[in-house]
Amino acid sequence: MNEHSATAAGGTAKVREKVRLRAAREADAEVLAALHRAAFGAAGWDAESIAKMLSVPGTEAMLALRAGEEARSDPCGMVMGRLLGTDGEILTLAVAPGLRRRGIGSRLLSALMAGMAMQGAERIILEVAQDNAAAIALYERLRFQVMGKRPKYYAKGRKAPVDALLMAHQFNCGCGG
Numbered sequence: 001m002n003e004h005s006a007t008a009a010g011g012t013a014k015v016r017e018k019v020r021l022r023a024a025r026e027a028d029a030e031v032l033a034a035l036h037r038a039a040f041g042a043a044g045w046d047a048e049s050i051a052k053m054l055s056v057p058g059t060e061a062m063l064a065l066r067a068g069e070e071a072r073s074d075p076c077g078m079v080m081g082r083l084l085g086t087d088g089e090i091l092t093l094a095v096a097p098g099l100r101r102r103g104i105g106s107r108l109l110s111a112l113m114a115g116m117a118m119q120g121a122e123r124i125i126l127e128v129a130q131d132n133a134a135a136i137a138l139y140e141r142l143r144f145q146v147m148g149k150r151p152k153y154y155a156k157g158r159k160a161p162v163d164a165l166l167m168a169h170q171f172n173c174g175c176g177g
Contacts, residue, residue, distance in 0.1 A: 017066060017102035019076060021111050024061035026054045032061060035078045039094035042157030050080070053091065058083045062112055064095075064104050079108040081116065081124075088116035090126035093135070105138055113142070117171055124171075127164040129154045136165065144169045 024032055029051035037044030053059050064077035077095040081088055090112070095105045113124055127150060128135050144167040153164035 017076070017099055017104055019064040019066050019104055019107065020073065021062050021064055021107060024054070024063040024078060024080075026051045028061075028063060029054065031063065031075050032078050032080070035075055035096060036092065036094045038096055040157070043154070044094075045092070053080065053082075056082065059091075060112070060115070062108050064108055066099070077104040077108050079105075079112050081112050083116050083119055083121055086120055086122040088113070088121040088124035090124060100134065105135075106142070109138070109142060113169065122171055124169045126167050127153060128167060130163040130165050136167075139167050139169075142169060 029047040032050045033045055033047040036050070050061075054061060059080065059082040061078060061080040063075055065073035066076040067073060075096075076099050077093075079093045080091045082091060083089075090109070093105055093109055095108075113121075116124060124144075125147075126139065126144070128139060130136075130149070146165050147168045148166040150164040150166060152161035155161040
């Protein structure tokens, strides 16, 4: 999801959104939940659930902020993960629907992964809906590999349950590589 191709005057232009990343806190739970609901609809998490997750030791989140008018910043993406020993887990990644494929998800995920590697993660795991081709492509670009499947894992907000792919990124040297 790094780049978005747009046709302008018969040509192709590459667009990358300029964003600032910052750590998210429990106080940001409403903002994170709004982004999550915008990205996942009925399956989106509520603020109370997000605040509870952020209160668990080892859990961290990042928020992407897009520069807006009048020197304010607009939230446009979020990622949440946790570190358990030498395993990191990506709990969720959400980008505002109108701003996808502009590098926001990649930047959020890369920043969280680097932080986990610096804290001793040897691998990072995640689940992704098997029908989410854009997310799978992003994870593959970041060197995640499919390691298994969870049948009918995603059901909330869907007409029919969808399998989850289990993916893992193995750090080569414990240094984020």
